[in-house]
Structures are given as structure tokens and as C-alpha cells.
Amino acid sequence: MSDKKARSQGAVQTTGHAWDGDIQEFNNPLPTWWLWAFYATVVFALIYWVLYPAWPVGGSFTKGLFNDITFVDSDGSVKTTHWNTRALLIRDLKEGEEARLSAEYMSKVADASYAQILADPEMMAYTRSVAKGLFGDNCAACHGSGGQGVIGLFPNLADDAWLWGGSIDQIHKTIAEGRYGFMPAFRDTFNDKQLRDVASYVLSLSGNKVDNAARARGEKIFQTQEGGCHYCHTPAGTGLKSQGAADLTDQIWTIADVNGTDDPAVKLERVEKVISGGVQRQMPHWSERLTPAQIKLLTVYVHELGGGQ
Amino acid sequence: MIKHENIETNAGLLIVLTLIVISIGGLVEIVPLFYINDTVEKVSGVRPYTPLELRGRDIYQREGCYLCHSQMVRPFRDEWLRYGHYSLAAESQYDHPFQWGSKRTGPDLARVGGKYSNAWHVAHLINPRDVVPQSIMPNYPWLQTTDLDYSDVQARMRALKRTGVPYSETQAEYDHNVATFGPETANKLDILHAEENLMQQALANDYDGQRDRVTEMDALVAYLQVLGTMVDFSRYDEGYFAEFR
16 A cells, blocks of 8 residues: 555656645646547537527627427427427427327327217227326325225215216316305204204215104205205205205215214214214316316216216 | 726725626626516516505515525426416516526426415415325414414505505506506505405405414415416417517
8 A cells, every 4th residue: 555655656747836835736647538628528518508598798698509409389380480488398399209108198199089088999098097196196186096086075076976977978077167165054054963963964965874853853954945955965965966965865975974983973973073073175177277188088087987877 | 097006906996897807798688678678578467465465465575485486487498398388577577576586396387376275275374185195395383373463564565565566556657557457456566455365365265274264274265266366368469579589
């Protein structure tokens, strides 16, 4: 080690400066390969300055030579401009290999009716792969990546119970225009006993065992002006799709987590909580954020997810 | 003639010359932005934040959201497909400091406004895993339980006004805002009515789902919901934006 050091020191020049008598400064010349690499970057920069936008000049800048981009603008006109990332993107979005392929399918989807898409295996395969990505980017945060939803907050799209309807048309409308699931809060309308009664009736609709007297009193509240529940949930309790009112007769619960417990008292408590607090849930509208063709793909995707009707 | 040795042995001179050399790089990059005519796109719709959104932005910075979230959609195809239109310089013209960021542990937020409902944001900020099971974002439950302190919102607006954000104090400034942004927006940019406006926006929209309170959650969600929504891109041809590069 020390041998090597001595040898290398012997070979090294000094700058000729001396401080405090004998402190000298080594001069280690740069390795040749490094120096040439450095010169190469300088040459690269010079070429770059010529080809690409580079130096500010007055109120403008050098725009680069021999490097124009031609692209088709949104209004259909063909434009040519100096190299820049924005023009490059416009061209890429229209003419890139991926873009061309997807545009081809997209225009097919845009022109096709829902019936045609559903009947065409090739278009369905394309729909599944593209819509899965769209769903992941835009819907999964609320409805979950598999559409399973979150009880109380966001409905399950993967089951065959629909608040607003599971036909293609209704799903399309839901996605394009959004939905506002609203049920008034009854905390000021009912006292604790009435709340228990009506909740008992609601639970009985889906076959839960409840106190019979309470159920009968609750039925009266549900079916009359007193509660007015039948306006939205229908007298049979099966729900009104035009209001997004839940079906109370099935085993599927979207807000009150009834299936999450076996304890009848807790079930009752959870239903009471929903009735007293009401519901306000908003499904955003997507007509501005997504293109009509994208909404079409998602409609088919959601329809298929949830055993659509 | 200045010799190598003279510079090296004179610390003061060495510092001055070093500063000059390293400032050249910065100056060449920054100075032209002040006089090149077309750096900020001329688009309508971009306005300064309302008092409530402004407080939300302060909370965004206080909580360090920018450490995991950028607010800058770059002009690449993959970003376009995921987030939407790339960010314009014009969209952050009233941001001081801007929140572009460069770290994306979470997704970019430049266009998150309107993407989710208020209720989603509230649930997500209290505990992200309630809505996104695999999320690694921290919980911010205190936002929902801490009343918003807006006692100094006027001072904050004045500070921003000094940097060139057109909040108004005088009648002339107000009139100017009416001409630029329309009367409805101009009212919200009026420093003298900041507290009133803040309360009104919070109560009218009830971002946090607690009707009787104005919390930090109200402010933060109001801010998130406006991000990236000010420019109506359907009004412009894409080629127009390419002229600014």
C-alpha cells in the first residue's frame, strides 16, 4: 500500500505553489478519457443549441433548426411549429402507435350501439381491458378496485342489487350525470320508541325476527303520512329506482351494516341510526371529465361487473 | 492581470468571483422569463383562491401533503391519460409558493378537484384505508375535529397581495377585479370581507359534513375541490398551448 502511494506520488506533478515553506499542492491531470468525455458533452451542447429551443434573445428565444413538428390541431387544421413537448404530445396522442390503435377501437365503440358492443366478443375484450384501467383511475377510489364498494359510503357495483337501476341506459345515466342519494333525517320526527318501531318493521321486511307489536306499530308509521317511507321505498318496501331508494326486502344492505353482525339488537341499532341520520350520498358526474366513448366503455364494464339487467 | 495564485490566496476575492460564476447559470434560466413575451398562457378562468381555499392551502402545506403529492401534470401521454390535461403555467400564477413538487408517493393532485365527492375526501383524510384498503397515506383525523382558525386570514391575503396576487382593499382594486373576474369572484377576493366570505362558503357547501362547525377539514376539502378546475379546456385548441413553448 505505502509502496504504491510512494510510486504514485513520485509520478505526480506539483502546481509549484508552496505555503508555510514546504506545503505543496499536487496537480493531478484529469484522465484522458474523462477529458474527452467532457469535450464530447460540449460538442453535444453545441449541436443541441442548434436543433432545440435554447437561448433567450430579446423578447423571444432561439427555436431550433431542422426540427419542426407537424401536428393536427383540435379544430382539424394542420400546424407546424418548432420542437416542443406540448406539440410532441398532441402528435403522440393522435398519431402514436398506441394512440392509433386505441383511436381505431374507440371510434368503433363510439359508433356502435350498446347492443352491438355486447354482442361482439372482440369489442368486449377491448372494453374489458381499457375500462379496467379507466375504472381503476376514476372509480376504484370509491367503489373499490373490484367494484365491491364500502358499506355506508359507496355502493357495491358487483352485486345485482341496483339503487338506480342496472339496465345499460340507467347505468349510463348514473355515470354521465351523477346521482344524489337522498333520504331525509328523521331524528326530529320520531322519538326513540317510534324509531325502534319503524326500524323493527324495516328489518322484518327482509325476514329478520323482530318484536311483533313493534313491527305492527312500525308498519303504520312506514305506510302512512306519519313516516312517509312508502313514498320512496314503495308500500312493498322494494324501493323506487327513480329516487335511488334502496330495496329493503332483500338481504343486501348498502348503508346500514346489518349483515355485519348476528346480534339482533345491534342490527336494530344500525338501522335506527340510518333512519334518524338520513342519507346524503353523492356520485359525481363524469360527462365533463370523461369522453362519451369512455363513459360507454365504463357503462358496459359496470353492467358486466354487476350482473346487469 | 489576476493570477490564479492571487485569487486562491485572497478569500474575499475568491468568494466574490465564485458568486459571479455560479449566478450566471441561474440568471440565464430565470431572467428571460421576465421579458420573454409568451411564457404564461392567456386563459380565462384562473383566479386567486377564496379565503377558505387559501386557508385550506395553508393546511395542505402545514401537513406536508406536498412531500408525497405533486401538483404538476407533465405533458406526457401516460400522465394525460391518467390525470387529464397537463398543467399550464397560468394555472399556478397565483400560487406563492407553487406546489408543483417532484415527489409522487401518492398520485398527482393538480386535477383532483371534482374527481371525488366531499364525503370521499373527508372519509379518506380521516383514515385513507377506509376507502382505499391498500393505501399508505397517513391519517389526518384532527382536521375534522379542529375548528378552523381564520383570525389572521386578512393578514395572509395582504401578504400575498404584496407578491402580486390581486386581492383587493381599495375601491379601485375592487373595480379592477370586477372587470377582470366578474362581480361574483371579485367579492370573494375582497380582503375587507374575508371572514364573512370564508364563513359563507364553508356553511353553504358544508364540505366536512358537520353543519354547525367550520373545521380545518372544510378548508382543506374546499382547496382540494378547486384544484385544476379553473380552466375550461374545451374552449381552447390544443395547438394554442403549444405556442407558449
